[in-house]
Amino acid sequence: MPEIRFFVSPDGRDDGPGTAEQPFATPKAAQKAVRAATSAMTGDVIVSFTTGVYRLDESLAFTDTHGDSGSNGFRVVYQAQDYGTAGQAKVELSGGREITGWATGDDGVWTAPIGDLAPRRLAVDGTPATRAARTDGLPGSVTKTSTGYVTDSVEPQSWPHPAGLEFVYPGVYPWSEARLSVASISGDASSTTITMAQPAFDNAKSLYDAKWYGAGGDGSWDGLATPSVLENNVAFLTEPGTFAVSRTDAGDHVLHYRPRPGEEIGKTTVVAPVLETLISGQDVHDIVLRGFTFTDATWTGPARTGGYLHYHGNARYERGDFRKIDLGADVGYVHVPAEPVQLPANVSLTSVSRVSLEGNHFTRLGAGGLLIENATDVAVRANVFDEISGSGIAVHTSTRAAVEDNLVHHIGTEYRGSPAVLVVESAETSVAHNEIHDVPHNGIVITGGERAEGTQVVSNLVERSMGKLMDGGGIYLSAPQGSSHAGGALVRGNVIRDVLTSYNFGLYADYGAAWITVLGNIVHRADTPIVLQVGPPMENVAFVGNFWDALPDGYDTPPESVTVAGNTVLPKESFDDAIRADPAGADILARAGRRGLER
Incomplete structure (x- = not known):
């Protein structure tokens, strides 16, 4: 049939x-x-969408108990009409709401009432707008106190509606960026007192309690000493294409937007994200989503908790105790969340099987782009992820997930520790032929654990990673990845170029990494291509047949059970020509990145 x-x-x-x-x-x-x-399928069920913007009043939830899964070996396919052809429909599934009721003030700023909305993102004629920011920190001489900050400047007293103000701390740990909300601002003619939201500020002081010992240093470290960036206040609304939200206890919030040249009220469309989840899947199977653009979703976690206390990757503190990690007497210590909470995603699939997402565009999203959790046989292929506040693709505790031929760039726009691709304790996962560029921290992160085995990271192209934070790399792996080289992780044929911030590594095996084979990769323009001394130490890691432009420290005296052999150092200045002249290097270059594209 x-x-x-x-x-x-x-x-x-x-x-x-x-x-x-x-x-x-x-x-x-x-x-x-x-x-x-679906109960009596004798062929696929195909739903085709014509061109247009479909604004969702509520999340589109797929659940097996309601008959959303395919059956009898057939699939349910939701797709843009004429998918895969030159005439493919342009279909946008939006979780946003158009803002109306605009007025213009004497300063040229538009204002509109938005009720209890407090957007962290806006889309103006489809182009992202950013929150108004002050990028030179607090004015005056600043002292941290038990409840916030005191400065000898009176300027902050003139900032209206301080309850919506958020302080940003890049590098609160070198690999972390925290966000904390302001509760109130008060003062007199000689000083200003800034009181931070609680319990977030106290929790931040506990989490970011650390010591770092350098040559001759005393270990002093206070990442919360003063914020570097201040966001979301009308006083900072100086640049076109920026906005701020004035918040009141009654929920009568006002949106302020400074227009770009050529934008006009009545002709320009401003959309604020409303939904936190666009698409969810729970226990479904045999479903395909292809050819869609997923847009304009939000995440209100920082407003609910008083901040974003980032630790590493997608992990943050939100509840529970803190655990002290001793890095050694000559290094120092840090604190980590005892119960880390992962960043959510605006498209989320949990306990699903035989689900495919193909040829979609994830953009203008306020959490992570896509989360796959406790899933089996899931394919994420040929999608584009950009303009996302958090990570692009996250795979947690899943089996046989294929993340292939995707383009991920300009993610982590708010939560800058977010990786482009994150795989957590998953088995037989393939991360292959993806193209990643212009990201604030790690390109690809593979974290191990009891379930991790057989992950393959193959022929990816990672360029301009580590754009904002430090201590990471183009590809980062941590913890054991299995129990043997045969069943462990394989990192092969990847090309990593331009790892930007200081203290970074092209291929970074960290924090007790084990059972990893790093074979035939290219690293060019990183601080150093690999690191061999980490804590806890790596074990049973092999670096073989790679090409890079510098000799790593300790190359001739690697740790016991770590193999470093057959690698080639090419001149940094002529590296591009030299790698193309080498047959093996040229083959790695030709295979890296998305398939089907001319290079």
Whole structure:
């Protein structure tokens, strides 16, 4: 029997039959029709969307108990009409709301009432706008106190609506960036007192309690001494394309936006994200999503908790105790969350199997882009991830996930420790032929653990990683990745160029990394291509047949059970020409990155 087809169009009607001639108007109506058809499938069910913006009033949730899964060996396919052809429809699934009721003040700033919304992102005619910011920190001579800060400048007393103000601490740990909310600002003619939101500020002091011992140093370290960046206040609204939200206890918030040249009220569309989840999947199987653009979703976690207490990767502190990690008498110590909480994503699939996301665009999103958790046989292929506040793709405790041929760039725009691709304690996962560039910290992160084994990181192209924070690399691996080289992680044929901030490593095996084979990769323009001395020490790691432009420290005296052999150092100044002249190097270059693209 042929497949069953439904159609959706912005010009359709939900009380129609969902045919090409009489399409549905909303994804919800199409989903209802699919649920009625899945119990006795004799072919695929295909739902095609015509060009348009579909604004979701609520999340589109797929659950097996409601009949959303494919059955009898067939799939449910949601797709842009004419997917994969030159005439493919441009379909946007948006969690945003258009802002109306604009007025213009004497200073040219637009204002609009937005009720209880407090957006952290805006899209103006589809282009992201950023929160108004002061990038030179607090004015005056600043002293940290038990409840916040005191400065001898009276300027902060003139900043209106300080309850929406957020302080940013890049490098609070070298690999972390914290965000903390302000509770109030007060003062007199000679000084200003800034009181921070609690308990977030006290928790931050506990989390970022550290000592770092350098040559002749006393270990003093206070990443919270003073914020570097201040965000979201009308006083900072000087640059076109920036906005701020004035917040009140009554929820009568006002959005302020300084327009770019050529933008006009009545002609320019401003969209604020509202939904925190665009798409969710729970226990479903045999579903395909392809050809969509997922946009304009938010995450209100920092407002709910008084800040974003980042630790590493997607992990943050939100509850529980703190654990002290002793890095050695000559290094120091740090504190970490005893119960780390992971950053959520605006598209989230949990306990799913045989699900495919292909050819989609994830953009203008306020959390992570995509989270795959406790899943089996999931494919994430040929998607684009950009303009995302957190990570691009995160895979947690899953088996046989394929993350391949994706383009990930300009992610971590708010939560800068976020990796482009993160794999946590997963088995038989493939991260292959992805292209990653212009990211604030690590490009690819693979963290090990009891479930981790058989992960392959193959032929990825990672350029301009570590753009904001330190102590990371183009590809970062930590903890054991199995129990043997045969069942461990393979990192092969990747090209890593331009690892930007100081104290970085192209290929970084860290924090007790074990059972990893690093074979035939290229590293050019990193602080150093690899690091051999880490704490806890790495074990059973092999660096073989790689090309790089500097000799790593300790190359001739690696740790016991660590193999470093057959690697080639090429001149830094002529590296590009030299690697292309080497047959093995030229082959690695030709294979790296997304397939099907000319290089």
